[in-house]
Amino acid sequence: MLTVDGLQYSHWSREIFEQMREGGVDAVHATLVYHETTRETLTRIGEWNRRFEAHSDLIMPVQAPSDILRAQQVGKVGIFFGAQNCSPIEDDIDMVTVLRQLGLLIMQLTYNNQSLLACGCYESEDSGITRFGRQVIREMNRVGMVIDMSHSSERSTLEAIELSERPVIISHANPSFFHAAKRNKSDKVLKAIAENDGLLGFSAYPFHLKNGPDCTLEDYCDMIARTVDLMGIEHVGLGTDLCQNQPTSVLDWMRNGRWSKEMDYGEGSASNAGWPQPLAWLRDSRDFPNLIEGLRDKGFGEEEIARIMGRNWLALLERTTTPMV
Amino acid sequence: MLTVDGLQYSHWSREIFEQMREGGVDAVHATLVYHETTRETLTRIGEWNRRFEAHSDLIMPVQAPSDILRAQQVGKVGIFFGAQNCSPIEDDIDMVTVLRQLGLLIMQLTYNNQSLLACGCYESEDSGITRFGRQVIREMNRVGMVIDMSHSSERSTLEAIELSERPVIISHANPSFFHAAKRNKSDKVLKAIAENDGLLGFSAYPFHLKNGPDCTLEDYCDMIARTVDLMGIEHVGLGTDLCQNQPTSVLDWMRNGRWSKEMDYGEGSASNAGWPQPLAWLRDSRDFPNLIEGLRDKGFGEEEIARIMGRNWLALLERTTTPMV
Numbered sequence: 001m002l003t004v005d006g007l008q009y010s011h012w013s014r015e016i017f018e019q020m021r022e023g024g025v026d027a028v029h030a031t032l033v034y035h036e037t038t039r040e041t042l043t044r045i046g047e048w049n050r051r052f053e054a055h056s057d058l059i060m061p062v063q064a065p066s067d068i069l070r071a072q073q074v075g076k077v078g079i080f081f082g083a084q085n086c087s088p089i090e091d092d093i094d095m096v097t098v099l100r101q102l103g104l105l106i107m108q109l110t111y112n113n114q115s116l117l118a119c120g121c122y123e124s125e126d127s128g129i130t131r132f133g134r135q136v137i138r139e140m141n142r143v144g145m146v147i148d149m150s151h152s153s154e155r156s157t158l159e160a161i162e163l164s165e166r167p168v169i170i171s172h173a174n175p176s177f178f179h180a181a182k183r184n185k186s187d188k189v190l191k192a193i194a195e196n197d198g199l200l201g202f203s204a205y206p207f208h209l210k211n212g213p214d215c216t217l218e219d220y221c222d223m224i225a226r227t228v229d230l231m232g233i234e235h236v237g238l239g240t241d242l243c244q245n246q247p248t249s250v251l252d253w254m255r256n257g258r259w260s261k262e263m264d265y266g267e268g269s270a271s272n273a274g275w276p277q278p279l280a281w282l283r284d285s286r287d288f289p290n291l292i293e294g295l296r297d298k299g300f301g302e303e304e305i306a307r308i309m310g311r312n313w314l315a316l317l318e319r320t321t322t323p324m325v
Numbered sequence: 326m327l328t329v330d331g332l333q334y335s336h337w338s339r340e341i342f343e344q345m346r347e348g349g350v351d352a353v354h355a356t357l358v359y360h361e362t363t364r365e366t367l368t369r370i371g372e373w374n375r376r377f378e379a380h381s382d383l384i385m386p387v388q389a390p391s392d393i394l395r396a397q398q399v400g401k402v403g404i405f406f407g408a409q410n411c412s413p414i415e416d417d418i419d420m421v422t423v424l425r426q427l428g429l430l431i432m433q434l435t436y437n438n439q440s441l442l443a444c445g446c447y448e449s450e451d452s453g454i455t456r457f458g459r460q461v462i463r464e465m466n467r468v469g470m471v472i473d474m475s476h477s478s479e480r481s482t483l484e485a486i487e488l489s490e491r492p493v494i495i496s497h498a499n500p501s502f503f504h505a506a507k508r509n510k511s512d513k514v515l516k517a518i519a520e521n522d523g524l525l526g527f528s529a530y531p532f533h534l535k536n537g538p539d540c541t542l543e544d545y546c547d548m549i550a551r552t553v554d555l556m557g558i559e560h561v562g563l564g565t566d567l568c569q570n571q572p573t574s575v576l577d578w579m580r581n582g583r584w585s586k587e588m589d590y591g592e593g594s595a596s597n598a599g600w601p602q603p604l605a606w607l608r609d610s611r612d613f614p615n616l617i618e619g620l621r622d623k624g625f626g627e628e629e630i631a632r633i634m635g636r637n638w639l640a641l642l643e644r645t646t647t648p649m650v
Contacts (some may be wrong), residue, residue: 046419093373
């Protein structure tokens with residue numbers, strides 16, 4: 001069964017790539033950068049090029065959706081890049097095309113804070129998509145870079161969907177009806193994503209889950225079933241947000257970038273500052289078969305499970321990443 | 326007749342692209358940068374992406390040699406990028422692959438001065454290829470980026486040829502026997518280039534020519550004939566170094582970059598500080614047919630002329646730019 005994970009950000013290693021293969025994962029949306037500048041983003045790409053060279057028996061780059069099928073055929077994991085913030089383009093619209101040429105298939109317009117493009121979900125005021133943001137949305141549409149609003153706030157998200165000529169995604173978050181969190185999404189946003197033919201990737205990051213690290217597989221699959229009722233079976237997939245073996249310095253970088261002198265704990269708190277405990281049923285990529293079982297137990301049919309596990313992600317990339325000529 | 330110019334650096338405009346088509350030019354090695362950093366190089370690529378978009382009826386990017394034939398077929402000018410210095414990779418070997426991904430097919434190891442890789446032809450001491458240079462040569466070989474020694478000095482050039490597993494080129498210069506200039510090349514270097522299956526592109530930049538701007542077409546073609554005797558008909562092509570409509574500020578950037586507070590006049594002098602006068606028989610790309618006529622008058626056969634005018638450049642790129650896997 002084609003399996004695509006719509007977000008991971010791990011301390012990449014051969015062991016992790018082997019776990020992906022063991023768990024039957026065919027392609028992963030890998031976070032390339034959080035707050036890196038354009039130049040720093042190239043360094044991250046350089047690091048990935050070394051990984052592709054060193055582990056060419058296990059992983060391969062995905063430049064186009066067809067590469068995902070090719071990865072599946074040859075038994076490798078296809079890696080497609082996403083940026084969690086718009087910092088890689090700095091203030092330069094030309095960097096959208098340049099980074100797309102380098103394989104950046106997905107970019108979030110914001111990461112929690114106000115960006116040059118839109119507003120993040122941690123700001124108290126959301127003034128919507130900026131002037132630069134409108135230009136960038138058009139350019140992302142043109143070159144086939146997917147607009148991801150996972151860390152954006154409500155008004156900006158709705159406006160991005162309205163402005164974009166192509167589907168918009170939320171690569172990793174859950175419905176607020178399942179668990180009220182700043183990062184989770186209202187029914188209104190989820191419906192707009194579905195109407196726009198976009199996609200929601202279900203997060204397995206404990207801060208996005210009912211009962212946190214104790215969330216059961218049954219509850220998780222129940223959330224999926226309820227979301228399918230809301231959005232339709234075509235518009236959901238996985239976006240586990242698996243972050244394996246990362247030091248807390250990476251958590252600090254995610255949360256604080258270069259923007260704060262004081263520690264910002266993001267979804268955590270001073271008394272709960274570290275990485276959350278992993279879920280018992282999704283410790284790492286080897287556990288993806290548990291999700292298939294959980295969906296079966298929930299009563300999903302095989303065709304529906306295939307969509308949720310990967311086919312919907314593939315179809316979404318097919319309808320959003322081809323350049324408009 | 327397939328026509329490839331192995332170096333131009335003009336103030337690019339629609340008019341210049343139209344002149345190329347009028348002169349029957351099918352592909353041009355366009356200088357992307359002189360002393361730009363990695364980030365600045367991306368800005369230059371961004372500017373080219375805009376040109377490709379705005380003038381898509383006239384020009385197209387060349388990512389692989391086959392694109393040159395495609396350009397000829399559809400009646401456009403194929404543009405392939407080269408860097409005149411190694412500044413785009415800074416001190417970071419990973420940038421070789423990243424820039425190759427963005428279409429940088431050719432890179433000079435030095436521009437007149439000592440670089441991090443090798444020695445330029447204006448230094449008084451040439452200590453040869455550096456430690457970093459050896460690594461970069463291997464990496465350029467691996468990913469298929471052509472090593473260009475046009476502005477390098479003799480020892481560094483010979484060592485680069487020795488170290489490189491693939492042909493090395495001099496994209497734009499002339500033999501010293503025709504005109505003694507710091508930028509022109511000794512018989513020893515030219516023979517080594519030929520033995521290595523590389524290529525010399527004949528410059529039409531007046532500073533590289535006997536009698537400067539007054540050099541006749543006949544003398545130029547005589548130089549070609551003598552060089553063919555030395556290097557063989559497979560190892561020569563054009564590299565006109567046409568620089569049209571550039572302000573003197575660009576000449577200053579070429580010559581001084583950020584490295585000198587005092588004006589360095591390069592091939593010129595205080596009393597002759599500006600751009601040289603163009604040749605009467607090669608004012609711009611519309612005059613390429615003059616070269617064909619000149620070669621015929623010199624007694625070259627049609628097959629030989631086809632090689633000099635473009636086929637040799639195509640063959641060189643075919644044997645040097647495919648990635649080694």
